Amino acid sequence: MQDFDVVIIGSGPGGYVSAIRAAQLGFKTAIIEKYSVMGGTCLNVGCIPSKALLDSSEHYYNAVHSFEAHGINIGKPKVDLAKMIERKAGVVSNLTAGISYLMKKNKITTFNGLGSFESSKTVKVTKEDGSSEVISGKNIIVATGSKPTILPFIPVDKKRIITSTEALKLQEIPKHLIVIGAGVIGAELGSVYARLGSKVSFVEFADSMIPTMDKTMGKELQKAVAKLGADFYLSHKVSSAENNGKEVVVKATNSKGEEIEIKGDYCLVCIGRRPYTDGLNLASAGLATDERGRLEVDEHTLQTKVPGIYAIGDVVRGAMLAHKAEEEGVFVAEVIAGQKPHINYNLIPGVVYTWPEVAAVGKTEQELKNAGVAYKEGSFPFKALGRAVASMDTDGLVKVLADANTDEILGVHIIGARAADMIAEAVVAMEYRASAEDVARMSHAHPTYTEAMKEACLAATAKRAIHS
Numbered sequence: 001m002q003d004f005d006v007v008i009i010g011s012g013p014g015g016y017v018s019a020i021r022a023a024q025l026g027f028k029t030a031i032i033e034k035y036s037v038m039g040g041t042c043l044n045v046g047c048i049p050s051k052a053l054l055d056s057s058e059h060y061y062n063a064v065h066s067f068e069a070h071g072i073n074i075g076k077p078k079v080d081l082a083k084m085i086e087r088k089a090g091v092v093s094n095l096t097a098g099i100s101y102l103m104k105k106n107k108i109t110t111f112n113g114l115g116s117f118e119s120s121k122t123v124k125v126t127k128e129d130g131s132s133e134v135i136s137g138k139n140i141i142v143a144t145g146s147k148p149t150i151l152p153f154i155p156v157d158k159k160r161i162i163t164s165t166e167a168l169k170l171q172e173i174p175k176h177l178i179v180i181g182a183g184v185i186g187a188e189l190g191s192v193y194a195r196l197g198s199k200v201s202f203v204e205f206a207d208s209m210i211p212t213m214d215k216t217m218g219k220e221l222q223k224a225v226a227k228l229g230a231d232f233y234l235s236h237k238v239s240s241a242e243n244n245g246k247e248v249v250v251k252a253t254n255s256k257g258e259e260i261e262i263k264g265d266y267c268l269v270c271i272g273r274r275p276y277t278d279g280l281n282l283a284s285a286g287l288a289t290d291e292r293g294r295l296e297v298d299e300h301t302l303q304t305k306v307p308g309i310y311a312i313g314d315v316v317r318g319a320m321l322a323h324k325a326e327e328e329g330v331f332v333a334e335v336i337a338g339q340k341p342h343i344n345y346n347l348i349p350g351v352v353y354t355w356p357e358v359a360a361v362g363k364t365e366q367e368l369k370n371a372g373v374a375y376k377e378g379s380f381p382f383k384a385l386g387r388a389v390a391s392m393d394t395d396g397l398v399k400v401l402a403d404a405n406t407d408e409i410l411g412v413h414i415i416g417a418r419a420a421d422m423i424a425e426a427v428v429a430m431e432y433r434a435s436a437e438d439v440a441r442m443s444h445a446h447p448t449y450t451e452a453m454k455e456a457c458l459a460a461t462a463k464r465a466i467h468s
């Protein structure tokens with residue numbers, strides 16, 4: 001039996017980053033992945049392929065809708081969906097091959113097969129051909145991620161009633177795509193097909209898009225996505241979805257109890273993701289999941305109740321985000337090495353890669369209200385920003401929430417061009433507990449989108465934005 005200091009089950013952003021950090025710290029490290037490619041959800045069916053399609057569809061949309069205004073005439077652009085999907089697949093294989101390279105470079109032993117506990121110190125790896133071997137680890141890290149949530153009354157057939165995984169490789173552009181769930185993944189993939197010409201209908205239980213984010217963001221995003229021709233059934237609870245062979249029929253009930261029926265050719269189900277522990281044989285290690293299917297971990301170490309077994313990423317509590325999984329991957333390797341690492345969970349940014357993008361960090365206005373925190377708010381609209389006017393990307397705003405007494409920035413919410421990159425400034429500022437005035441007094445290059453952050457801080461600190 002091969003013995004390791006650290007055995008990691010799952011090669012997503014949590015697992016592979018943890019493996020690299022463990023190897024850097026001098027541990028003899030192994031990683032087990034049940035699929036033949038590394039990278040997990042993020043690289044194969046998540047962050048990367050969705051962004052590849054968002055970028056391609058955005059180019060197409062701009063070619064149709066804004067090139068002419070920029071003085072570029074290219075005739076009528078046409079979508080080649082097969083080529084678009086092929087490019088996306090190329091991006092994915094390029095990056096997953098990069099992970100395999102990093103494993104070799106860091107002398108990490110890779111096992112291809114399903115990992116399942118034999119005991120709290122040993123894991124059996126069952127390969128695709130049915131053969132198996134058992135390896136042992138002084139420390140074992142579970143990084144098995146998540147899968148799409150499926151409800152019994154929405155029978156996903158993966159042909160017409162699909163999850164995000166199938167939506168990333170459709171062979172035709174839907175005529176009418178019904179998206180159940182207008183959260184982050186639904187908003188992104190719905191945008192892809194709306195830009196490519198599909199009629200898109202969002203059916204959402206909550207009363208806004210991206211309901212976990214600040215309410216202003218959901219409202220502004222809805223306005224932007226509506227410009228793509230999408231329609232919205234907010235505060236609607238889906239009761240059934242059926243593929244009758246000719247079309248998909250979705251039934252939902254609104255808050256007054258009235259039933260509606262929407263017919264389309266595809267239905268994308270994006271109602272969330274569930275932690276994934278199938279096949280792990282947790283009981284053999286003395287482990288069980290909680291009522292939501294998650295592995296419980298100690299806040300200070302990410303260790304489960306079994307000494308030497310840790311869990312990270314989507315399979316534990318907290319935001320289901322690749323960068324959160326990565327931070328936890330590094331954290332756990334350092335804990336095993338006896339270090340005292342730290343993660344500031346309040347400052348893990350959340351991003352929606354729609355157009356305009358949405359990005360946020362810290363508290364929402366609702367959270368501050370609920371917690372009874374006295375706060376002040378400053379906003380700055382992109383339409384008053386020189387850089388945004390120059391590029392014709394004037395939708396959106398920056399909203400800064402600061403403590404009413406100390407002026408410390410408590411939350412930053414951005415909707416607009418390049419929000420995903422702009423949010424990094426807010427993360428740095430908040431990590432160093434900057435006040436809105438601190439940021440407002442820093443020079444921001446002109447003309448840039450980041451000036452909107454400076455102006456929103458000016459507005460928050462003393463209602464003295466310069467350009468609005």
Ligand SMILES: Cc1cc2nc3c(=O)[nH]c(=O)nc-3n(C[C@H](O)[C@H](O)[C@H](O)COP(=O)(O)OP(=O)(O)OC[C@H]3O[C@@H](n4cnc5c(N)ncnc54)[C@H](O)[C@@H]3O)c2cc1C
Pocket residue numbers: 009010011012013014015032033034035038039040041042043045046047048050113114115116143144145146164185276278279280312313314315320321322323324325353
């Ligand atoms: C469409 C979509 C878009 C997304 N976009 C973003 C985004 O833009 N930004 C962002 O931050 N997040 C995004 N996410 C979320 C992100 O993908 C996840 O948060 C992230 O991948 C979680 O990482 P992880 O390492 O915990 O698990 P995963 O990436 O899910 O990896 C787990 C790995 O473990 C393997 N595994 C499971 N069980 C076993 C076993 N028993 N034996 C061996 N291997 C096993 C799986 O095959 C998988 O490879 C997106 C998700 C989706 C679906």
